[in-house]
Amino acid sequence: MKSSRRNFLKIAGITALGVGARPAIDTIAAVGGRGPTEPEPILKQNEKALTAKQWAMVVDTRKIKSEKDVAPLYEACHKIHNVPDMPIKRHEIKWIWPEQFHHAFPDLHSEFLSEKIHHTTFPVLCNHCENPPCVRVCPTKATFKRESDGVVVMDYHRCIGCRFCLAACPYGARSFNFFDPREHIKEINLKFARRTKGVVEKCNFCVERLAEGIEPACVEASKGILTFGDLYDPESEVRKLIAENFTIRRKIHLGTSPAVYYIV
Amino acid sequence: MPNNSKGMYNKNLVIAGIVIFVILAAFPFWFNVVKSAPAPEVVLTEKAKAAKECVRSKEYMTTDHMVLLDVWRDSVVRDAKRTYVNPKGVEFNMSLSNTCLDCHSNKTEFCDRCHDYASVSPYCWDCHIDNPQGGIE
Numbered sequence: 001m002k003s004s005r006r007n008f009l010k011i012a013g014i015t016a017l018g019v020g021a022r023p024a025i026d027t028i029a030a031v032g033g034r035g036p037t038e039p040e041p042i043l044k045q046n047e048k049a050l051t052a053k054q055w056a057m058v059v060d061t062r063k064i065k066s067e068k069d070v071a072p073l074y075e076a077c078h079k080i081h082n083v084p085d086m087p088i089k090r091h092e093i094k095w096i097w098p099e100q101f102h103h104a105f106p107d108l109h110s111e112f113l114s115e116k117i118h119h120t121t122f123p124v125l126c127n128h129c130e131n132p133p134c135v136r137v138c139p140t141k142a143t144f145k146r147e148s149d150g151v152v153v154m155d156y157h158r159c160i161g162c163r164f165c166l167a168a169c170p171y172g173a174r175s176f177n178f179f180d181p182r183e184h185i186k187e188i189n190l191k192f193a194r195r196t197k198g199v200v201e202k203c204n205f206c207v208e209r210l211a212e213g214i215e216p217a218c219v220e221a222s223k224g225i226l227t228f229g230d231l232y233d234p235e236s237e238v239r240k241l242i243a244e245n246f247t248i249r250r251k252i253h254l255g256t257s258p259a260v261y262y263i264v
Numbered sequence: 265m266p267n268n269s270k271g272m273y274n275k276n277l278v279i280a281g282i283v284i285f286v287i288l289a290a291f292p293f294w295f296n297v298v299k300s301a302p303a304p305e306v307v308l309t310e311k312a313k314a315a316k317e318c319v320r321s322k323e324y325m326t327t328d329h330m331v332l333l334d335v336w337r338d339s340v341v342r343d344a345k346r347t348y349v350n351p352k353g354v355e356f357n358m359s360l361s362n363t364c365l366d367c368h369s370n371k372t373e374f375c376d377r378c379h380d381y382a383s384v385s386p387y388c389w390d391c392h393i394d395n396p397q398g399g400i401e
């Protein structure tokens with residue numbers, strides 16, 4: 001191994017050159033990069049935003065006298081969120097809709113019901129479950145439970161349309177866009193985005209309104225039928241209503257812990 | 265062997281072949297040198313001109329607007345943070361439709377020109393409305 005010494009010196013030389021060049025490379029990189037003096041931008045919550053540990057809703061069904069009392073809720077929600085009005089029933093997209101007692105509460109249904117309950121339609125929507133099965137099955141985290149306030153949010157950018165969540169949600173709260181929804185939006189709200197074919201959508205508890213410090217649109221349109229508030233604030237309106245009245249929730253035996261309560 | 269050895273080792277033919285190959289392979293490069301489309305010019309609306317500076321510097325926006333929008337998207341959708349405070353301390357509502365396109369309400373002359381030139385087709389506008397002010401779909 002005659003040449004080993006020679007090789008060693010060669011390698012050592014090249015290494016020394018590399019180490020020596022380091023400061024020069026660093027300088028070049030710094031000049032090429034963005035000004036190191038600029039402070040980092042800050043991302044923060046809106047100051048006027050409404051906040052909670054877990055948003056919840058109470059539906060006072062005693063106040064629903066006829067279909068007319070609840071129709072404005074559906075209209076308000078679907079209008080501001082650019083929810084399409086699909087011509088064929090099985091392609092329907094819905095965020096909040098009327099349901100009869102035996103569909104909304106099949107486990108509480110019995111053959112003979114009070115006339116009143118029998119004839120009332122119950123507004124149903126995503127329950128923003130505390131233990132949401134839709135979130136567990138979503139392979140892309142397109143559906144997630146927002147840590148800041150417990151809203152089960154959809155990130156439409158990530159949804160791949162696999163529909164696992166449709167199968168997992170026991171409340172039918174999710175709709176899939178089998179067709180391009182954009183052609184079927186009656187009156188477009190220019191402040192809110194639309195969805196495309198191939199994604200799932202559902203009620204978002206009006207996160208865009210909460211960020212502006214206002215209550216959900218359906219609550220606003222409900223004339224007191226719906227109440228919105230923080231489930232973990234004992235002073236909140238929803239907690240007071242729950243404390244003073246007997247309430248039911250949909251299919252609680254499944255362990256999803258829905259955050260929408262119904263006074264019957 | 266003796267027969268095709270002449271063909272295999274004909275120096276002139278081989279070199280001519282290589283030259284032709286290089287010219288053909290480099291076609292996109294010299295074609296563009298001869299005839300390249302001029303870089304597009306983006307048009308600023310009066311409102312954008314009046315604002316003087318965008319959310320970040322012009323240079324940053326030119327090269328990194330897609331990064332900024334990506335950060336905005338995740339922040340708004342996933343972290344419920346909708347206010348952006350730029351390095352100068354100015355606050356912005358992180359919204360493509362309601363902030364960016366409020367000033368740049370001329371998508372065809374502002375966004376599309378460059379995107380077409382660079383041959384990228386972002387699908388933002390499949391969902392996001394391109395001009396909340398003018399109300400043109």
Ligand code: SF4
Pocket residue numbers: 125126127128129132133134135152168169170171172173174202256
């Ligand atoms: S109601 Fe359905 S969609 Fe909404 S959080 Fe519960 S499981 Fe998910």
Ligand code: SF4
Pocket residue numbers: 137138139140141142143154158159160161162163164165166200
């Ligand atoms: S359809 Fe979309 S939201 Fe639902 S599970 Fe699949 S990726 Fe998640």
Ligand code: SF4
Pocket residue numbers: 076077078081095096125202203204205206216217218219
């Ligand atoms: S909370 Fe908002 S998104 Fe949900 S049903 Fe009511 S209006 Fe629609």
